[in-house]
Amino acid sequence: MTEFTLSRRGFLTSACCLAAAPIFTPVTFAAMPGDKRFVTIVLRGAMDGLDLVQPYGDAGFAALRPTLALAPDKGLIDLDGHFGLNPAAADLLPLWKAKELAFVHALSTPYRDQRSHFDGQDMLESGGEHVAEEKTGWLNRALAVIPRSDARKAIDVNTSTELILTGPNNVDVWASDSNLGPAKDEMQFLMRLYAGDPAFAKAMDEAMRANSASMTAEPSGQRGEKITDVAALAGNMLKGDYRIASFSITGWDTHVGQLSQFKRPVQDLAQAINTLKATMGADLWAKTVVLAMTEFGRTVRENGSGGTDHGTGGCAVLAGGAIDGGRILGKWPGIADGALLDDRDLMPTADVRELAAAMLYRQFDVSAEDLTGKIFPGLSFDKGSQFLRG
Amino acid sequence: MSLSFPTMAAIRFGYGLRPGESLPQTKDDLIGQVMRGADIVPGFPVGGIEARHTQILDLQDRLKQVRQADGDDLARRQQRRLLQRRAQVLFQMDANARLMQSVLSPDGFNERLATFWTNHFSTSAAKSLPMRLIVPLYEAEAIRPYMGTKFATLLRSATEHPSMLIYLDQAQSLGPDSKGGMRRNKGLNENLGRELLELHTLGAGSGYTQADVRSAAMVLTGLTIDPQEMETAFRPQISEPGQHQVLGVSYGGAKRTRKDYLAMLDDLSVNPKTAEHISRKLAVHFISDQPPQEMVAAMSEAWKKTDGELSAVYRAMLDHPAAWRDEGAKARQPFDYIVTGLRALNSGSDTGDVAAFMQAYQEDDADSDEMMAMQPKKQDAAPDGQAMMQAPPSPDDEARIKRRKAFQMARALGQGALRRMGQPTWLPPSPAGFEESFSAWITASQLSERLAWARRASAQFGKDVDPREFLKATLADAARDETIRVVSQAPNKISGLTLVLASPEFNRR
Numbered sequence: 095m096t097e098f099t100l101s102r103r104g105f106l107t108s109a110c111c112l113a114a115a116p117i118f119t120p121v122t123f124a125a126m127p128g129d130k131r132f133v134t135i136v137l138r139g140a141m142d143g144l145d146l147v148q149p150y151g152d153a154g155f156a157a158l159r160p161t162l163a164l165a166p167d168k169g170l171i172d173l174d175g176h177f178g179l180n181p182a183a184a185d186l187l188p189l190w191k192a193k194e195l196a197f198v199h200a201l202s203t204p205y206r207d208q209r210s211h212f213d214g215q216d217m218l219e220s221g222g223e224h225v226a227e228e229k230t231g232w233l234n235r236a237l238a239v240i241p242r243s244d245a246r247k248a249i250d251v252n253t254s255t256e257l258i259l260t261g262p263n264n265v266d267v268w269a270s271d272s273n274l275g276p277a278k279d280e281m282q283f284l285m286r287l288y289a290g291d292p293a294f295a296k297a298m299d300e301a302m303r304a305n306s307a308s309m310t311a312e313p314s315g316q317r318g319e320k321i322t323d324v325a326a327l328a329g330n331m332l333k334g335d336y337r338i339a340s341f342s343i344t345g346w347d348t349h350v351g352q353l354s355q356f357k358r359p360v361q362d363l364a365q366a367i368n369t370l371k372a373t374m375g376a377d378l379w380a381k382t383v384v385l386a387m388t389e390f391g392r393t394v395r396e397n398g399s400g401g402t403d404h405g406t407g408g409c410a411v412l413a414g415g416a417i418d419g420g421r422i423l424g425k426w427p428g429i430a431d432g433a434l435l436d437d438r439d440l441m442p443t444a445d446v447r448e449l450a451a452a453m454l455y456r457q458f459d460v461s462a463e464d465l466t467g468k469i470f471p472g473l474s475f476d477k478g479s480q481f482l483r484g
Numbered sequence: 485m486s487l488s489f490p491t492m493a494a495i496r497f498g499y500g501l502r503p504g505e506s507l508p509q510t511k512d513d514l515i516g517q518v519m520r521g522a523d524i525v526p527g528f529p530v531g532g533i534e535a536r537h538t539q540i541l542d543l544q545d546r547l548k549q550v551r552q553a554d555g556d557d558l559a560r561r562q563q564r565r566l567l568q569r570r571a572q573v574l575f576q577m578d579a580n581a582r583l584m585q586s587v588l589s590p591d592g593f594n595e596r597l598a599t600f601w602t603n604h605f606s607t608s609a610a611k612s613l614p615m616r617l618i619v620p621l622y623e624a625e626a627i628r629p630y631m632g633t634k635f636a637t638l639l640r641s642a643t644e645h646p647s648m649l650i651y652l653d654q655a656q657s658l659g660p661d662s663k664g665g666m667r668r669n670k671g672l673n674e675n676l677g678r679e680l681l682e683l684h685t686l687g688a689g690s691g692y693t694q695a696d697v698r699s700a701a702m703v704l705t706g707l708t709i710d711p712q713e714m715e716t717a718f719r720p721q722i723s724e725p726g727q728h729q730v731l732g733v734s735y736g737g738a739k740r741t742r743k744d745y746l747a748m749l750d751d752l753s754v755n756p757k758t759a760e761h762i763s764r765k766l767a768v769h770f771i772s773d774q775p776p777q778e779m780v781a782a783m784s785e786a787w788k789k790t791d792g793e794l795s796a797v798y799r800a801m802l803d804h805p806a807a808w809r810d811e812g813a814k815a816r817q818p819f820d821y822i823v824t825g826l827r828a829l830n831s832g833s834d835t836g837d838v839a840a841f842m843q844a845y846q847e848d849d850a851d852s853d854e855m856m857a858m859q860p861k862k863q864d865a866a867p868d869g870q871a872m873m874q875a876p877p878s879p880d881d882e883a884r885i886k887r888r889k890a891f892q893m894a895r896a897l898g899q900g901a902l903r904r905m906g907q908p909t910w911l912p913p914s915p916a917g918f919e920e921s922f923s924a925w926i927t928a929s930q931l932s933e934r935l936a937w938a939r940r941a942s943a944q945f946g947k948d949v950d951p952r953e954f955l956k957a958t959l960a961d962a963a964r965d966e967t968i969r970v971v972s973q974a975p976n977k978i979s980g981l982t983l984v985l986a987s988p989e990f991n992r993r
Contacts, residue, residue: 280979
């Protein structure tokens with residue numbers, strides 16, 4: 095037997111070793127027959143795609159982002175002569191070179207104008223056309239129509255499934271019951287929350303100084319180790335009965351001091367992807383697609399506190415041996431005057447649901463009819479999709 | 485700008501807002517809760533008051549058997565440990581039921597008063613093993629039914645209960661010159677006499693002397709526990725004969741009776757110092773660490789006019805304008821914080837989702853020891869956890885694992901959190917009860933604990949809750965603009981809910 099099968103007991107054992115995984119909310123898995131694997135990573139908090147994959151070739155980019163914009167002579171890793179990779183993601187470069195990594199710019203859900211994380215994430219995970227239209231997650235609805243899939247037993251060890259996999263179809267869940275420390279972006283909100291109340295501001299200040307480890311979840315290495323653990327758990331499950339896994343990475347809501355704040359979640363993402371590959375091994379990785387996506391992008395212009403605010407057009411990351419990578423996908427709208435949405439956001443040129451639909455189509459032969467009817471109601475999709483080409 | 489009456493009534497005088505629960509609209513509504521409350525049977529002691537009396541006797545008998553049993557020490561220790569464990573399990577169930585009583589009751593003011601009075605007449609379950617069973621009974625039968633009576637009734641009820649007699653060593657106190665005292669060569673224990681004057685009635689520094697303390701203890705001699713029945717008893721043969729002067733009034737005589745100490749308690753209950761002390765304590769608890777003197781004066785006046793009719797004293801507090809302005813001056817204490825948080829998250833009809841979970845998983849699995857043994861041992865280092873391949877656990881194992889996880893979560897959100905935050909139920913640090921002031925509770929470590937609790941509770945119960953709706957439903961017009969802004973911008977739902985529960989206005993009242 096060449097393929098290692100992780101037993102349920104082994105699954106739980108792994109969970110025990112992962113007593114604390116601060117940035118990962120539940121890891122959800124779904125088993126189904128067939129060889130192909132699909133992993134979704136929800137980047138909660140609105141990942142700044144323009145920081146991760148910077149359009150340094152666009153005139154005016156540096157002026158729009160005086161402190162955030164990099165260039166190849168300032169550490170940016172050139173990808174194709176126009177876009178460059180944030181150096182915090184340097185660990186992903188080997189995947190890019192192996193054509194196992196791609197980025198898709200200017201994506202969005204149908205959500206517009208309001209820019210609420212809650213609504214945006216609901217839209218991203220439910221796959222509907224409007225807020226609160228769909229009560230279940232698109233990945234769960236997909237389970238029902240994937241050919242040859244059958245009923246699976248739930249192993250709800252703790253807490254709940256994330257929305258993306260919530261629904262009538264059985265999904266196994268592992269979740270950390272640890273004492274979750276806040277991600278750095280959440281810390282900013284706590285500071286604001288207490289700013290007008292001196293007694294609480296003082297207590298918070300002391301708490302941070304007294305216990306910076308648990309309050310900020312920032313001690314070097316710790317967070318990374320935990321990401322490695324959870325991604326390894328997901329990878330091991332995918333080596334066994336499971337074909338679909340989903341988890342989240344938080345920490346992307348970089349309103350303030352993005353230059354330093356952005357590094358940590360980017361490194362988390364890079365480690366999560368690399369760990370998945372290392373755990374699954376070359377054979378399985380070749381059959382795998384990882385889709386990391388976020389609820390919306392961030393403002394093209396830097397704000398007054400060295401950060402960016404909620405925007406519209408965002409960026410998705412594709413990885414895996416099953417993709418034809420080494421490319422920047424999507425239709426780039428540019429950032430020139432007049433090209434921005436509401437004079438502030440990257441103009442979306444494609445629906446992130448189309449990208450997800452294309453991956454389901456590719457990995458699991460889900461029909462276009464099911465994709466546009468049951469899974470992503472209202473979506474236009476056919477096998478001529480730009481995301482299925484070349 | 486003041487808050488609306490219902491919001492203020494729920495936050496300052498109750499345990500906050502529970503979605504779907506109607507709010508008090510008038511002062512009469514609040515007073516009505518207290519009058520009704522006397523007849524409401526609380527959810528503890530688990531099994532009911534009658535059964536608890538039997539359980540206490542049973543525990544006493546068994547402890548006696550263990551003490552008197554022949555045989556080796558090991559067997560006796562094991563038997564004793566078993567009894568300890570049973571008492572502890574019962575105590576934990578009662579403590580959880582106490583928490584749920586406040587979470588589920590629509591009568592927040594009555595519940596807050598129960599917490600206040602149980603703390604005013606503090607007794608601790610840590611005193612002895614039987615006290616694990618007695619203290620919950622004490623709150624249920626000696627405190628709660630009398631919170632709307634004359635203070636004299638409540639004072640008698642609390643002072644005479646075995647919980648108080650054990651906690652403050654009254655059961656060990658004998659008149660030195662009584663027959664029983666001389667025979668056993670034992671004497672007076674001043675503990676209850678002192679706390680009666682210092683904590684329960686007149687108040688520290690109110691002018692009584694050490695001689696008054698000793699005399700009060702002398703008057704109390706004879707009041708004890710019948711060890712066979714575990715009931716309050718009066719034994720003239722251990723009661724100090726003669727007259728004893730407390731604050732210039734003589735109690736007792738050649739033949740001592742129960743009437744002596746009852747007369748003393750009645751006098752103390754209407755003493756102006758007592759009226760002032762307890763009126764202030766109520767105002768400090770409900771309104772502000774520095775309540776307006778006129779409010780305390782109005783309450784004391786009502787006390788005097790009615791001979792300590794507690795509903796009139798509460799009414800005087802509610803009638804004072806200061807009761808309805810300057811919201812948020814007090815810090816929610818940990819019990820208050822957790823009850824309010826659980827209530828806020830406890831949407832759904834009847835019991836609600838949160839309470840259903842907390843109640844379903846309040847008992848540890850009886851097989852927990854086996855569970856521990858079943859947990860995989862630490863493996864030798866192996867790549868990718870591959871050494872962990874074993875036979876899959878049966879569905880029964882999975883159900884037990886799931887149940888144990890849920891139990892651990894329920895404990896972490898309930899009594900576990902209260903312990904970590906420094907306010908475990910029925911385990912006050914001293915006869916003076918828990919700390920009261922804002923600065924005692926809003927500290928760095930306290931805030932860390934509350935943030936951790938908020939995050940855990942949000943993750944456990946907040947999956948389907950929109951933080952903006954949650955904020956409206958739980959803080960109503962008490963939500964500050966900045967909190968509304970911050971919560972609406974939170975990076976995800978769990979963060980949003982956490983921020984609501986962590987906000988200053990959720991931690992103040």
